Amino acid sequence: MIETIGFCQEMRPESCGFILFGATGDLAGRKIIPALFGLCEKKLTPKNFYIVLASRTPLDRGALESRLWNTLAKAGFAPSPENFSSFLGRLEYLQADYGNGDFYGRLSQRLAALDAKFGVKKNRLFYLATPPAAFEQITGELKSGGLLFEPEDRACWSRIIVEKPYGSSLESAAALDAGLKTAASEPQVYRIDHFTGKEAVQNVMALRSANAVFDNTWNSRFVDHVQITVLEELGVEGRAAFFERMGLARDMMSHLLQLAAITAMDLPSTFRDTDFKAEKKRFFESIRPLSPEEAAKQAVRGQYAGYRAEPGVAPGSAVETFLSFKFQVDNDRWRGVPFYVRAGKKTGAKKTRIDLVYKKPDRGIFRAIDIGYPNVFSFSIQPEEKVAFSLISKHPGPKLCFVPRSMGLDYRPEGREAAGYPTDYERLLIEAMSGDKTLFLSSFEIQFMWKFLSPLLEAWQAGPEACPLHAYADGTPGPAAAEELIKKDGRSWV
Ligand SMILES: NC(=O)c1ccc[n+]([C@@H]2O[C@H](COP(=O)([O-])OP(=O)(O)OC[C@H]3O[C@@H](n4cnc5c(N)ncnc54)[C@H](OP(=O)(O)O)[C@@H]3O)[C@@H](O)[C@H]2O)c1
Known part of the structure; x- marks a missing residue:
C-alpha cells in the first residue's frame, strides 16, 4: 500500500x-x-x-x-x-x-x-x-x-x-x-475536454507544485523550448463524415491548448476552481496571436497518403489530418521560449507527451565541449503514463566521456490498486456531480481557442500556394515540413 x-x-x-x-x-x-x-x-x-x-x-x-x-x-x-x-x-x-x-x-x-x-x-x-x-x-x-x-x-x-x-x-x-x-x-x-480529466495530465500540475526543484527551473532561464505531441496510430476509422467537416485542427486545438496551459500556466494560489481558471486565463492571454501571414510560416498542415481512399472521404479532399505549429508566450516566465506543437493521425504510433527541453550548460569546465544532449523533462500521457528526466552522466571507465541517462517513474501504481482509480470520463463525471468546475472549460477558453485557430484556418483558405497541404506516408510521424519547422530553429522533435 x-x-x-x-x-x-x-x-x-x-x-x-x-x-x-x-x-x-x-x-x-x-x-x-x-x-x-x-x-x-x-x-x-x-x-x-x-x-x-x-x-x-x-x-x-x-x-x-x-x-x-x-x-x-x-x-x-x-x-x-x-x-x-x-x-x-x-x-x-x-x-x-x-x-x-x-x-x-x-x-x-x-x-x-x-x-x-x-x-x-x-x-x-x-x-x-x-x-x-x-x-x-x-x-x-x-x-x-x-x-x-x-x-x-x-x-x-x-x-x-x-x-x-x-x-x-x-x-x-x-x-x-x-x-x-x-x-x-x-x-x-x-x-x-476529456484531456483535462487524465490522471497523467493532472500529475503535471501536481509535480510542479509539490517539487520546488522543478517549478523553480520552469522558466526561460533554464528551459530552451517546450514540445507538445499528440500523435495517433489510427486514421479516421469510420468518422470520415465528422472529419471531413472538421479536420484535425478544429478537432484537436482544444486538447493542445489545454496541455500547453497545464504545462506552462503559473501555479494558482489555491486549487479552487476560480483561482485555477484565473491563472489559466492569464496564460492564454499571454499567448502571442498568430496573424494569417505568420500562420502561413509558423504552421504546417498535412494529410496522410491513404486519407482520400478512406470510405466517406471526398476524392480531392483538402482536409488536414496533421498539424504542427510554433507559438510564443509573452510573459515573464516564458518570454523567448518557443512552444512547438504537433498532432496527427496515422502516424505509426500513439504518442501523447509533453517535453520541456532544457538549455545546455553554458558555464563550467565543459563549456568547450558540446555534450550534445540537453536535459529533457518528459511527461508521457498515453499510452504509457510516465515521467522521465534525462541526465548527462559520466560513462563508467577511465576516460571522461558522457552518456545520456534517464530517471523515470511509472505514474500508474501497479496491481489491484490501479483498478480502483477513475478513468478520465469517470473523473470528470465525479467533478461535475461535486460542482467543481476546475477541469471544465469556461466560455472564455472556447472563445480563445477559436480566436487562436481562426488565422490558421484563414491562411489555409487562401489556398495551397501560401500554405500547402503536405502529404505524408501512412505510418510516419507527419510531413517533412513539420521536421523543417523545428529544424530551421536548430532544434529537433524529441
Ligand atoms: N462520438 C464521439 O467520439 C464524440 C467525441 C467527442 C464529442 N462528441 C460529441 O458528442 C455528441 C454526440 O455525438 P455522437 O457521435 O454520439 O452522435 P450520434 O452517434 O449521432 O448520436 C446522437 C444521439 O442523439 C440522439 N438523437 C439525435 N436526434 C435526436 C432527436 N431528435 N430526438 C432524440 N434523440 C436524438 C440519437 O438517438 P437515436 O440514435 O436513438 O436516434 C443518438 O442517441 C455530439 O455533440 C458530438 O459532437 C462525440
Whole structure:
C-alpha cells in the first residue's frame, strides 16, 4: 500500500439523478455509459443516485439490458452478475424525440418519481450527448419545463454537460454558447475536454507544485523550448463524415491548448476552481496571436497518403489530418521560449507527451565541449503514463566521456490498486456531480481557442500556394515540413 500525503479524500459527489440525452449514440456507448458503470462498480457514485437514459430509438427493458451488456463488453468490462444487476437497478430508459414538447412533461414526472424512490433532492445532471444543434432546444425545453433550477437556489441544483466540438468557427461557437445561455447560466454549464480529466495530465500540475526543484527551473532561464505531441496510430476509422467537416485542427486545438496551459500556466494560489481558471486565463492571454501571414510560416498542415481512399472521404479532399505549429508566450516566465506543437493521425504510433527541453550548460569546465544532449523533462500521457528526466552522466571507465541517462517513474501504481482509480470520463463525471468546475472549460477558453485557430484556418483558405497541404506516408510521424519547422530553429522533435 502506497502511503499518500495531502488532500487524500476522494470527493464524494452529491446525491443526484444523471440524465443522459443521446443514450444510443456513439459517444454515450463508448464513453459515458462505461464511465457510469465504472463509477458504480468502483463505488464512487453518490449513495443516492439514479440514471435516466433518453433517446429516440424504442427499446423495451429486455432490449435495453442486452444492449447495455454489449456496450460494456465492447468497452472492456466483464461485469459480475451482482454489479450488473445493481447498475440496472439504478437505471431506466425513456424513449423520446427531443423536439416533442410532451417529452419534457413525461421526463419531469419520471424524475420526481425517481427522486422519491432514490432519496434525491432534485439535484440533476443533464449530459447532452446529442448533435450540438439540439443543445439550445433541449436546454430551452428543460428550462420552460421547470427542470433547470437557478444556481442561486441552494436547496438543489441542475447542471448541463456538453462535449466538443464547440462550433466550427468563432461565430458558430459564439452562437452555440448564446443558444445554451438562453436557458442555462455559465455556472450551470460544464464543458468537457476529456484531456483535462487524465490522471497523467493532472500529475503535471501536481509535480510542479509539490517539487520546488522543478517549478523553480520552469522558466526561460533554464528551459530552451517546450514540445507538445499528440500523435495517433489510427486514421479516421469510420468518422470520415465528422472529419471531413472538421479536420484535425478544429478537432484537436482544444486538447493542445489545454496541455500547453497545464504545462506552462503559473501555479494558482489555491486549487479552487476560480483561482485555477484565473491563472489559466492569464496564460492564454499571454499567448502571442498568430496573424494569417505568420500562420502561413509558423504552421504546417498535412494529410496522410491513404486519407482520400478512406470510405466517406471526398476524392480531392483538402482536409488536414496533421498539424504542427510554433507559438510564443509573452510573459515573464516564458518570454523567448518557443512552444512547438504537433498532432496527427496515422502516424505509426500513439504518442501523447509533453517535453520541456532544457538549455545546455553554458558555464563550467565543459563549456568547450558540446555534450550534445540537453536535459529533457518528459511527461508521457498515453499510452504509457510516465515521467522521465534525462541526465548527462559520466560513462563508467577511465576516460571522461558522457552518456545520456534517464530517471523515470511509472505514474500508474501497479496491481489491484490501479483498478480502483477513475478513468478520465469517470473523473470528470465525479467533478461535475461535486460542482467543481476546475477541469471544465469556461466560455472564455472556447472563445480563445477559436480566436487562436481562426488565422490558421484563414491562411489555409487562401489556398495551397501560401500554405500547402503536405502529404505524408501512412505510418510516419507527419510531413517533412513539420521536421523543417523545428529544424530551421536548430532544434529537433524529441
Ligand atoms: N462520438 C464521439 O467520439 C464524440 C467525441 C467527442 C464529442 N462528441 C460529441 O458528442 C455528441 C454526440 O455525438 P455522437 O457521435 O454520439 O452522435 P450520434 O452517434 O449521432 O448520436 C446522437 C444521439 O442523439 C440522439 N438523437 C439525435 N436526434 C435526436 C432527436 N431528435 N430526438 C432524440 N434523440 C436524438 C440519437 O438517438 P437515436 O440514435 O436513438 O436516434 C443518438 O442517441 C455530439 O455533440 C458530438 O459532437 C462525440
